[in-house]
Amino acid sequence: MATTTLPSATSVPCLICEARNSLDAVTCDTCFAPMALIQEAVAQDRDPCIVTVIGDSNVGKTVYLGMLLDMLSKRADDFDAVPKGAYSVNLQHTVITYLSSRQFPPKTAMEVDQWLWAYYQVSRRKQGNRIYDLVMPDMAGEAVAAEVSSPRTFKVIRSLLEKSSGAILLVDAALAGVGSPQPDFFALKLMSYLDGVLATKRDDRLKTPVAIVLSKADYCPECFDNPRAFAQTNLNRLWNLCENRFEHFEFFATSVVGSLGYGADEYENVIPYPLHVAPRGILEPFEWVLARL
Numbered sequence: 001m002a003t004t005t006l007p008s009a010t011s012v013p014c015l016i017c018e019a020r021n022s023l024d025a026v027t028c029d030t031c032f033a034p035m036a037l038i039q040e041a042v043a044q045d046r047d048p049c050i051v052t053v054i055g056d057s058n059v060g061k062t063v064y065l066g067m068l069l070d071m072l073s074k075r076a077d078d079f080d081a082v083p084k085g086a087y088s089v090n091l092q093h094t095v096i097t098y099l100s101s102r103q104f105p106p107k108t109a110m111e112v113d114q115w116l117w118a119y120y121q122v123s124r125r126k127q128g129n130r131i132y133d134l135v136m137p138d139m140a141g142e143a144v145a146a147e148v149s150s151p152r153t154f155k156v157i158r159s160l161l162e163k164s165s166g167a168i169l170l171v172d173a174a175l176a177g178v179g180s181p182q183p184d185f186f187a188l189k190l191m192s193y194l195d196g197v198l199a200t201k202r203d204d205r206l207k208t209p210v211a212i213v214l215s216k217a218d219y220c221p222e223c224f225d226n227p228r229a230f231a232q233t234n235l236n237r238l239w240n241l242c243e244n245r246f247e248h249f250e251f252f253a254t255s256v257v258g259s260l261g262y263g264a265d266e267y268e269n270v271i272p273y274p275l276h277v278a279p280r281g282i283l284e285p286f287e288w289v290l291a292r293l
């Protein structure tokens with residue numbers, strides 16, 4: 001791991017992990033976060049607030065985040081979102097391009113320097129004028145899993161979560177709904193990792209708001225009727241940990257597609273194709289987190 005000892009006149013601290021990098025660095029030497037984040041943050045003259053979207057591989061993080069950013073920048077629900085730096089638009093651009101050609105975007109690469117980061121300035125058009133500087137990276141689920149099972153393999157994840165003002169945890173409702181214990185256990189591990197990273201005193205419950213998003217709820221529509229009840233039944237371990245350790249948590253059902261078609265790839269694997277994009281419950285978890293920052 002790089003321990004930089006550059007003097008302050010010729011270096012800048014990374015926004016995420018605080019390691020010093022040379023002025024012309026494109027990504028941080030230590031955690032690979034884009035250094036453009038610093039320039040944006042300095043220009044804003046406010047501390048950016050980081051909302052991290054986490055979850056297992058294949059739960060739908062990329063699709064969710066891309067759709068969320070796209071809805072925000074289309075002024076959905078009176079939000080105004082301005083991307084800071086053209087690199088911020090890449091995630092949204094990729095997701096929408098794939099969905100509009102009736103495909104899901106490809107898997108996020110495990111390598112940190114391949115992740116797409118988005119830095120948006122978000123505000124409500126009507127209510128007051130509080131502006132949130134949101135930094136949201138699209139992480140690979142495998143990296144999250146590796147970091148959770150052996151901490152410090154992906155330093156950027158820990159640094160990000162330490163700095164996060166809020167988190168959105170995605171859980172695969174379709175899998176949980178058919179009785180797989182995997183989503184419950186993975187989310188349980190993630191929440192206890194988060195608890196360890198954020199905890200100040202052992203017995204205080206954590207104040208950081210965590211929205212738990214039940215993704216792919218189109219597969220199990222009952223989720224929309226009562227997300228809490230769905231979680232208590234199908235994600236009981238997670239529910240109990242949340243209740244014990246987190247002061248602010250809430251469950252939300254979301255889905256991006258309205259109908260799916262199926263086809264096979266060249267290896268005869270069955271692949272779902274999004275025939276019709278119909279986002280449901282995308283903004284609610286985000287609004288809920290913002291209201292608690």
Ligand SMILES: Nc1nc2c(ncn2[C@@H]2O[C@H](COP(=O)(O)OP(=O)(O)O)[C@@H](O)[C@H]2O)c(=O)[nH]1
Nearest residue numbers: 057058059060061062063104216255256257272
């Ligand atoms: N039915 C349904 N499937 C989804 C939805 N969102 C994602 N998926 C499926 O989940 C897969 C993984 O999504 P992705 O966003 O790449 O997951 P990530 O690994 O967490 O970033 C996609 O290829 C789709 O097959 C959704 O809203 N509904």
Ligand SMILES: [Mg+2]
Nearest residue numbers: 061062107108
């Ligand atoms: Mg992804």
Ligand SMILES: [Zn+2]
Nearest residue numbers: 014017028031
């Ligand atoms: Zn860094």
